[in-house]
Amino acid sequence: MTDSPTTRLRRFNRAVTAEVGALDASYLGRGRPLGPARVLTSLATNGTEVAELRARLGLDSGLTSRILRGLEGEGLIETQADPDDGRRRIARPTPAGLAEIAAYEALSEKRASAMLAALPKVREDLLAAMDRIAVVLNRDRIAIRPVDPAGPEARACLTAYYAELSHRFGEDFGPDTGKDADEFLPPAGRFLIADSDGCAIGCVALRREGEGTGEVKRLWIAPEARGLGLSHRLMGAVEGAARDVGYARLCLDTSDKLPEAVALYRGAGWREIAAYNDNPHARHWFEKTLTR
Amino acid sequence: MTDSPTTRLRRFNRAVTAEVGALDASYLGRGRPLGPARVLTSLATNGTEVAELRARLGLDSGLTSRILRGLEGEGLIETQADPDDGRRRIARPTPAGLAEIAAYEALSEKRASAMLAALPKVREDLLAAMDRIAVVLNRDRIAIRPVDPAGPEARACLTAYYAELSHRFGEDFGPDTGKDADEFLPPAGRFLIADSDGCAIGCVALRREGEGTGEVKRLWIAPEARGLGLSHRLMGAVEGAARDVGYARLCLDTSDKLPEAVALYRGAGWREIAAYNDNPHARHWFEKTLTR
DNA sequence: GCCTATATCTGACTTTCATCAGACATCAGG
DNA sequence: CCTGATGTCTGATGAAAGTCAGATATAGGC
Numbered sequence A, B: 001m002t003d004s005p006t007t008r009l010r011r012f013n014r015a016v017t018a019e020v021g022a023l024d025a026s027y028l029g030r031g032r033p034l035g036p037a038r039v040l041t042s043l044a045t046n047g048t049e050v051a052e053l054r055a056r057l058g059l060d061s062g063l064t065s066r067i068l069r070g071l072e073g074e075g076l077i078e079t080q081a082d083p084d085d086g087r088r089r090i091a092r093p094t095p096a097g098l099a100e101i102a103a104y105e106a107l108s109e110k111r112a113s114a115m116l117a118a119l120p121k122v123r124e125d126l127l128a129a130m131d132r133i134a135v136v137l138n139r140d141r142i143a144i145r146p147v148d149p150a151g152p153e154a155r156a157c158l159t160a161y162y163a164e165l166s167h168r169f170g171e172d173f174g175p176d177t178g179k180d181a182d183e184f185l186p187p188a189g190r191f192l193i194a195d196s197d198g199c200a201i202g203c204v205a206l207r208r209e210g211e212g213t214g215e216v217k218r219l220w221i222a223p224e225a226r227g228l229g230l231s232h233r234l235m236g237a238v239e240g241a242a243r244d245v246g247y248a249r250l251c252l253d254t255s256d257k258l259p260e261a262v263a264l265y266r267g268a269g270w271r272e273i274a275a276y277n278d279n280p281h282a283r284h285w286f287e288k289t290l291t292r
Numbered sequence C: 001g002c003c004t005a006t007a008t009c010t011g012a013c014t015t016t017c018a019t020c021a022g023a024c025a026t027c028a029g030g
Numbered sequence D: 001c002c003t004g005a006t007g008t009c010t011g012a013t014g015a016a017a018g019t020c021a022g023a024t025a026t027a028g029g030c
Helices: A005-025 A034-041 A050-057 A061-073 A095-117 A123-137 A152-169 A230-245 A259-267 B005-025 B034-041 B050-057 B061-073 B095-117 B123-137 B152-169 B230-245 B259-267
Strands: A077-082 A085-093 A143-146 A190-196 A199-210 A213-221 A249-254 A271-273 A284-289 B077-082 B085-093 B143-146 B190-196 B199-210 B213-221 B249-254 B271-273 B284-289
Touching: A005 A095, A005 B005, A005 B095, A005 B123, A034 A050, A034 A061, A034 A095, A050 A061, A050 A085, A061 A077, A085 A095, A095 A123, A095 B005, A123 B005, A123 B123, A143 A230, A152 A190, A152 A199, A152 A213, A190 A230, A199 A230, A213 A230, A230 A249, A230 A259, A249 A259, A259 A284, B005 B095, B034 B050, B034 B061, B034 B095, B050 B061, B050 B085, B061 B077, B085 B095, B095 B123, B143 B230, B152 B190, B152 B199, B152 B213, B190 B230, B199 B230, B213 B230, B230 B249, B230 B259, B249 B259, B259 B284
Parallel strands: A213 A249, B213 B249
Antiparallel strands: A077 A085, A143 A190, A190 A199, A199 A213, A249 A284, A271 A284, B077 B085, B143 B190, B190 B199, B199 B213, B249 B284, B271 B284
């Protein structure tokens, strides 16, 4: 591909316009214009603030109001004042509305699977490229939040984490067993994930290592999320969590086989120390004093 | 990424909708609604049939006609009957129209480069993912056509071809010098490329090897175009070209270092033969008799 | 030449989308 | 309680997009 970057971007744009249009058109087919369909399908089950909805879809306040009234008239949603702020209103789908949303989901799902079925051989590769693009374009909306260390998001991350370790170390780390998940439970521990549009693309865990000391473990970034500065964000978040717990000091171990991790710690104020454990895979040990 | 394929596809869709919209919005900003702007910018310099335009943009015939009248009124295009079929009409931009198109191109280019500038670290990776997607989605519009073996498309392919060989063989094949381009000139030779939306994504060449015999060389498929059956199409095209030239038989050499090429020839009716040349990189020699 | 199909054009009409000003209720801070 | 800011709603209005039936001209087969 010797064309200029902008040419390549615009070629991509032309290529996806039709597909995006097709998936957009899946909002049609249920006798409702695109506007109301988009509003309805972007409502969360437990309700969404009108202001947030408007911002997300980029709609005028008058137009939004009119669309909501239309949906209300169809009996698909109901609105109520926000209990925290009487000026704001919350729109919530009714049971009929939920059924309608599910019908739209099914239409979109059908279209998506039809498209993928036509591409059996390159499907995985295509999806990987799509994941990469989705994560990069959503980079400003990546949220870091604590989850249950034994829950599905954590398990998904750990499975990928161990697969990556097995690959890097050339030995089988086995599947994630979840047996040490308790260590990462609050109050002394945390399990944080990075979430991009509902998908876990990175994680980091915190456990108690000793009096006043926490240990950082399980730092992992999905391949499609690398290069976005996510490791710094995750480390910052885990340090914040450690402060919340009350640790005055953090430590961690790592390996030469993970050179980017070693570089990350060195560049983020961590100090190399002597071995504090007998982890057979570790070659480097670091500590960092937490300032309030 | 443990989500279902359709979930991943739809996440991608959500992510690019905003970007595509932004690039779509670059059609605005010149005081003309989206419809006419889209029509104008999708006209080829040397004119486009109205029917084709309509099909491409998915417009109603009445609407198209009206938009074309509007652009004609602005002095940006002129229409004339198709000389081959008086029912059809061809719309062609005037010099003023070409200037206007160029202005839109510049707007789009600016937006694209602004977007890429915000992503310095992942730019190349993102573009590679975009190339992959663009090629796969455009798979039904890949055209194979002969080009000048010393021209820019051929040179671009050969540069990539030699870079790939250098990588596979672990020795430097040097840059493409273009000194043997004459061999691939008609009438005895051909240089075919596969074109996806203006981008060369594969090539194959034909030269005269002896009386009634042609040799296939320079088969290359861009990484982003693999898995789409393009190698079969290129081989089919070069066989067709060989028939046109009048060869009764084709031969080629290849290497163990290119196992997918060996498998391709074996599976496409080629028969392994004794060495017919002293190419130091070759380990396998094949021939195929051409039937009329 | 006649007939049917195709491509485009025109006029009349509807729907959808977008914009704007002003009304009204609520909130935050003094 | 007053004031300015914020969030939502309503009505008026206009632009853009889409739809449809019928008119006109041409192509191609008989």
